Amino acid sequence: MKLYNFAAPNPQKVRLYAAEKGIPLELVEVDVINHGLRTPEMLAKNPLAVVPFLELDDGTVIRESLVIIEYLEELNPQPPMLGRSPLERARIRELDRLAELGLMAELAHYAHNISPFFADKGPQSPDAARMAVNCYRKNLGIMDREIGGKPFVAGDTPSVADCTLYATLGFGDYVGLKDADGFVNIRRWRASFATRPSAAA
Ligand SMILES: N[C@@H](CCC(=O)N[C@@H](CS)C(=O)NCC(=O)O)C(=O)O
Structure with a gap:
């Protein structure tokens, strides 16, 4: 699998x-950066021109990060990272959506509206960038309360929500929004997750 x-x-x-x-x-x-996703060969694999996508040995392509994870989880159910019971699955999905839609997507809106890399997608708007930052900050507060004193985002074991949040905060650093550092539970959780061998992946 590639x-x-x-x-x-x-x-x-x-x-x-x-x-x-x-x-x-x-x-x-x-x-x-050099538009390697826009070549005819890549567009044939993923017309959305985004990464990641997974290519199976027979050439089948699976797109969307969460869908890739769900596929891998079905093939490798242990240890479960999408939840062990209906309620646990609901909780993990809820927090993963908060990380993805409430945080990562707001950072992406921000980057789309300020970065020269995205200037060819359409008119960029400083107001839209400001709105995205406001939403990001508000949602960081919600995430901080959700994490509370738990070792992982959704409880006692790592889940997909940890992966999404960890990657999101790194993106925040990259675009210069280090607001997450101001939230005590997020800061503690992030420092702890950073010590896991997986964090280097
Ligand atoms: N919903 C998609 C989003 C994929 C996405 O936006 N990928 C970004 C990198 S994080 C990308 O490839 N951006 C390139 C571009 O927009 O030109 C997923 O979860 O896989």
Whole structure:
């Protein structure tokens, strides 16, 4: 299995997950900065021109980071990282959505509206960038309360929500928004997760 990869949060989320589970993935590095996703060969694999995507040995392509993780989890159910009971699964999904939609997507809106790399996607708006930062900060507060004193985002064991949040905060650092450092529970959780071998993935 090949994971089409780049140093960016959604590929990192899958790498973190695979490292936590001990699932070997062959990484294929894509030169996203120089539009390596827009070649005819890459567009045939993923017309959305984003990473990550997973290519199976028979050439089948699976797109979307969470869908890739769900596929890998079905093949490798132990240790469970998407929940062991209906309620645990609901809770993990809820927190993963908060990390992905409430935090990572807001950082992406921010980057889309300030970075020259995205200037060809359409008119950029400083107001939209400011709104994204406000939403990011508000949602960090919600995430901080949700984590509370727990060792992992959703409880006593690592889940996909840890992978999404860890990758998201790294992206926040990259775009210069280090607001997460101001939240005591997030800061403690992040420092602890950073010591796991998977964090280097
Ligand atoms: N919903 C997708 C988002 C994928 C995505 O936006 N990937 C970014 C990197 S984190 C990307 O490839 N961006 C390149 C671009 O927008 O040109 C997923 O979860 O896989």
